[in-house]
Amino acid sequence: MNIAIIGLGVIGGSFAMGLQAAGYKNVFGVDINLETIELAEKEGFIRKGVVDAKDILSDMDVILLSLYPSQIAPFVTQHKALFKTGVVLTDVTGVKTEIIKQVTTVLPETADFIFAHPMRGSEKKGIIGADHTRFVGANALITPVPINKEENLQLIEQLYKEIGFEQVTRVSPELHDEQIAYVSQLMHALSVGVVNSSQASDETLTFAGNSFQELTRIADINGELWSELFLNNRAALLNSIELFEVELDALKKSLIENDENTLKKIFSKATTQRKHWY
Amino acid sequence: MNIAIIGLGVIGGSFAMGLQAAGYKNVFGVDINLETIELAEKEGFIRKGVVDAKDILSDMDVILLSLYPSQIAPFVTQHKALFKTGVVLTDVTGVKTEIIKQVTTVLPETADFIFAHPMRGSEKKGIIGADHTRFVGANALITPVPINKEENLQLIEQLYKEIGFEQVTRVSPELHDEQIAYVSQLMHALSVGVVNSSQASDETLTFAGNSFQELTRIADINGELWSELFLNNRAALLNSIELFEVELDALKKSLIENDENTLKKIFSKATTQRKHWY
Known part of the structure; x- marks a missing residue:
């Protein structure tokens, strides 16, 4: 062959x-x-x-x-x-x-x-x-x-x-694109957003632990390729970002309202799901 | 001693x-x-x-x-x-x-x-x-x-x-809290948000690569401790989330407008900064 x-x-x-x-x-x-x-x-x-x-x-x-x-x-x-x-x-x-x-x-x-x-x-x-x-x-x-x-x-x-x-x-191709928007493209969007955030500075690494290093790894990205991947899956990725934002907003609300109970519930839900996966 | x-x-x-x-x-x-x-x-x-x-x-x-x-x-x-x-x-x-x-x-x-x-x-x-x-x-x-x-x-x-x-x-304690809100607390907020997002499902792992596993690692979180850490640093963390959201919004805008040039610039900026750090 x-x-x-x-x-x-x-x-x-x-x-x-x-x-x-x-x-x-x-x-x-x-x-x-x-x-x-x-x-x-x-x-x-x-x-x-x-x-x-x-x-x-x-x-x-x-x-x-x-x-x-x-x-x-x-x-x-x-x-x-x-x-x-x-x-x-x-x-x-x-x-x-x-x-x-x-x-x-x-x-x-x-x-x-x-x-x-x-x-x-x-x-x-x-x-x-x-x-x-x-x-x-x-x-x-x-x-x-x-x-x-x-x-x-x-x-x-x-x-x-x-x-x-x-x-x-x-x-199916449709399920593929929907799920990839979440498990892969959203991760890259978040990592890029973290690194580009105006709070990033030269002294950032003085404060950074392993989670920062891990989470920003994929912000070192092949932009030629990933701009094509993102734009060829625009609708699914936008939907994925919006679903994520609902959760980030819920977390923000609990901070604004100093609502420890809700915050604990948010963490508990995440811990249960993460342990279920891995 | x-x-x-x-x-x-x-x-x-x-x-x-x-x-x-x-x-x-x-x-x-x-x-x-x-x-x-x-x-x-x-x-x-x-x-x-x-x-x-x-x-x-x-x-x-x-x-x-x-x-x-x-x-x-x-x-x-x-x-x-x-x-x-x-x-x-x-x-x-x-x-x-x-x-x-x-x-x-x-x-x-x-x-x-x-x-x-x-x-x-x-x-x-x-x-x-x-x-x-x-x-x-x-x-x-x-x-x-x-x-x-x-x-x-x-x-x-x-x-x-x-x-x-x-x-x-x-x-200084103030710089510490401001930077920790970014390099650590924001990472945990994002990871938790990803895992709690309604798009998460039992079949997620069929699609997940290493970036998903890495980025969600810290969503398995000690909620008792982290709710205290978040609430004791509310103002700095809220500020950090909002600065991050500016970047995520810029990325979303480039997707909505199908703007490949801007998207490439966003990726290029992130890649340069990430390489500068690590």
């Missing part, structure tokens, strides 16, 4: 490493950066790399697009004439409904596209940040669409499992 | 362990729970423990109060008749201005009180959660007041260093 990884960044690079470590010998890489390709070849993550996908695409059985959301549908449009009949494409994008809408309008009938989301990002960038062990024990989501063949869904699930993912769950 | 730890909870217990590990042979413990005392004696964290502070207080050179904020001033009031002349008291409370106000009105002239804040809490409770290695590399703050003797400030700083604290910084 010939597998092409399009985009050897921190995620694409980690997939290449993981597939290679899982025993796949025919993993090919495409990247606009020649140095990236040379590094990936030298380290043995890929059998061969090229800067232009056209040079290898017609031999590929699986094409993993590790690109920004805005690049997915244009890649399909530009390269679909070269797709081998029966090719399975897959993406790693953190938003689904919008991408699916864009891709399904341009995808040829002879190709299948399994929309997937490996849920282990990185604040690092580029192949030098690649590390397939990041996927060990991580979760992934697959959002099936009516055109998907069951065997292709299973193929992608199998590849994920082989490179270390623990749970690969099928969910 | 005889040192009494009043309250052998997760923090007091860790101090006892740390002092013992640093070679202090005369560390005594006071706790209302007899089992806690027995455990602390058996493990060798303390030389001897009692349930009533009155039994040992008159021999103590240093008294470390590891109590809830509301218990500090009442403890001084109830026991000050027993204090040895020249005794040095210290606390571990996460808020300072209000505690200082309460304590300085009841403290006898023959005693000194060094107000301190070891900045390494725990979501654990009780002596079974005690572990002095939590302090290794941590920061602590001391908020001097005019009555403090320099030698006593240095004594407490020295004890902190000996049990592993890396940085022990002197700051």
Whole structure:
């Protein structure tokens, strides 16, 4: 099986490493950066790399697009004439409904596209940040669409499992986007808001404990990518922020009213739910 | 030097362990729970423990109060008749201005009180959660007041260093409370708000990556303690929440207006500041 990884960044690079470590010998890489390709070849993550996908695409059985959301549908449009009949494409994008809408309008009938989301990002960038062990024990989501063949869904699930993912769950694109707005995008919005707050200063670290360091970690964010992820999921994210604000307002009210009982109830509810989860 | 730890909870217990590990042979413990005392004696964290502070207080050179904020001033009031002349008291409370106000009105002239804040809490409770290695590399703050003797400030700083604290910084009580509202209390308010949000559900974990787990860690919170900490620092915390909301509103506005440029600027600002800090 010939597998092409399009985009050897921190995620694409980690997939290449993981597939290679899982025993796949025919993993090919495409990247606009020649140095990236040379590094990936030298380290043995890929059998061969090229800067232009056209040079290898017609031999590929699986094409993993590790690109920004805005690049997915244009890649399909530009390269679909070269797709081998029966090719399975897959993406790693953190938003689904919008991408699916864009891709399904341009995808040829002879190709299948399994929309997937490996849920282990990185604040690092580029192949030098690649590390397939990041996927060990991580979760992934697959959002099936009516055109998907069951065997292709299973193929992608199998590849994920082989490179270390623990749970690969099928969910609807709508539920995916709604939940990701909460568990991931809201976290990034809050972390960014904390760091950008005018109360932040050079002396902040004198006062900071581990919770501040932890909570602000994801404010070191790839803005090019995350602005696309946020804007491709605007409605769900805005809803998620508003639901969060209801809770923050309740907490503020208890402070304003010096209402210890309500405050204790708020803390108790959070503690119970957090313990239930972890 | 005889040192009494009043309250052998997760923090007091860790101090006892740390002092013992640093070679202090005369560390005594006071706790209302007899089992806690027995455990602390058996493990060798303390030389001897009692349930009533009155039994040992008159021999103590240093008294470390590891109590809830509301218990500090009442403890001084109830026991000050027993204090040895020249005794040095210290606390571990996460808020300072209000505690200082309460304590300085009841403290006898023959005693000194060094107000301190070891900045390494725990979501654990009780002596079974005690572990002095939590302090290794941590920061602590001391908020001097005019009555403090320099030698006593240095004594407490020295004890902190000996049990592993890396940085022990002197700051004004007002700056302490203002900054703690931001770096610590705001983080807890946000984490609690995230977990209590109505979008939280049993299936949340199917979608959650590491950022969600990290950001919600401190929502498992000691509500008895934190309601006191929040309410003793109400004005500063409300101000901190409001400054944060300005940033969250800016981010929301960029989403509503589909304004990718502004969103990228917001992310870029956060990334620069976060990298500057860590």
